[in-house]
Amino acid sequence: MKVSDNRVWISDVCPRDGFQIEPELVPTEVKIKVIDALSAAGVTAIEVTAFVHPKAVPQMADAEEVMLNIKRNPGTRYEVLVPNYRGAERALRTNPDQLNLVVSASESHNRSNLRRGTFETLNEFVEVAKLCAEAGVPVRGGVATSFGCPFEGKVARSRVLEVIAQYLDLGAESVTLADTTGMANPELVRETVRDVKAKWPHLEIHMHFHNTRGMGLANVYAAYVEGIRHFDASLGGIGGCPFAPGATGNICTEDTVNMFHDMNIATGIDLDQLLAASRRLERQLGHQLPSQVLKAGKTMELHPHP
Template identity: 50%
Template sequence: MKNPSATSSGKPDNWVDIIEVGTRDGLQIEAKIIPAAKKIEIINAMIDSGLRQFEVTSFVSPKAVPQLADAVEVMAGVKRRADTCLMALVPNVKGAERAAATGLDAAVLFCSASETHNFKNLNRRIQDSIDGFAPIMETLQQAGIGAVGAVATAFGCPFEGEIETVNMLRIVRAYVALGIDHLTLGDTTGMATPNNVRSTVRMLQDQFPQLKISLHLHNTRGVGLANVVVGLEEGIRRFDSSVGGLGGCPFAAGATGNICTEDLVYLLAESGYETGVDLRKSIDVALMMEQALEKPLPGQVMRAGERLKLHPSSAVPTAAG
């Protein structure tokens, strides 16, 4: 059973893990369905760029999310390195059974802290989701697959507004009771702010010091990377991001893209952190995804390049007068 943190073991103190979620969270909301062969090509290019951890797909019903109906085929085509960790969303026992046949390293169990969003996203109440975790875990453990617990709408819900702490805590306690020690806090529709990121992370660190917390942030309101900085200040060293800034939940009003992988790599490098990711190769992957989707992506570093990328003076006109 591969531990999702295994790829960062033995790394320097300033190491930050980036979990690429573009081929799952990024593509699930897109109208265009990318062929499995192209997804595999993009994922392999991501691995070549230095990314080690991926939420690569989802074993949800193909009817609910047709963009990810090729989960088994995509998993089979990825050329892993020894330190590659492939994760995927697993919503139920049927999904766990499908995942067990693919060599998945870790499954992501998920539940929303909002009753309304959980019902929209999973067609069940929070307690129903919690009650379903144990049989999923049993199937995963039999297959030697690790697990990560995720809480969606952790920083606010577009249907209910502020999230009641009691809802989040009962989900987290359920994960801990199952022996899960990796927790992802999902900012499903970009309602996280520096203040509520700081307060939520501190609360969970105080009550569950054994948990390894990841932040899954969106840039819906333009403060995604500001929230990363706050997370770093609070000791978080695991962040989800999406190639080119793709992303959004199809079952949440107003959902837009995740924080952008290339932008995150750039921020971390310029802030003195190591990720093992080659920024230039990461930009190339974003351009590859943009070409596959045949539309512009919101990433900024993929346009501007590295900070010290120089241009000839002849590239712009000289002011007259």
């Protein structure tokens, strides 16, 4: 993907990070419709599902079914999340365009999520990466809690850099810095990006922000100013925070797209189609979505003079 100054790439993670926290099981056909609507609207990458144990995350039990029944748009990159070797084996049978791995920079968060230490998990990923290399499927390394840990608070920059280094050693082609529970702020984002770019000037860095404390788009803008061009976002802003019932989750795709379009930065996405998909999703889920543009309309949607 060529990166120019007036173009950004947005990956929609609604089908994985968003649905994962929905209290009710989202029907498989709703998931498939959402994914197909996203690719039809021009979203260039979608995190379709996670190959995790169905007992651990019942919402993702239909991972194979979803992957095998979506319309594969040649312009879309269909990514899947895997936590381990077993998940990678399952995932590779469904022909994904990319496997996304994730480990927490914070030791306690990783133990709470995966029941082992950060570097123990990274060691296990070596075999996963080999499997992917054999299958010719690229791997992206996700660094959860890059900007703060809900148990430990601040996360040392050195931990984030060490995790990235290990990912690159095992063959990851790009990385995602994730603000898992919405603890980043614009200045922290800028400092972090500068430190990572100082070490790896040509690394493709993706940012995964949550809007937990209202700073989602501020963090996107701060990262953009530092040269980041790849962002995760979730249709309708669905997703949440396991530590704060009622708090918002991922940044909202349509709000992010609207901001970039207002700044004359192309996303390749048809915002009207995206809003239509979000409106349908709101009806299908039966509850209001955090999306702001869904309520307020696009910035340049004018009103008749009274």
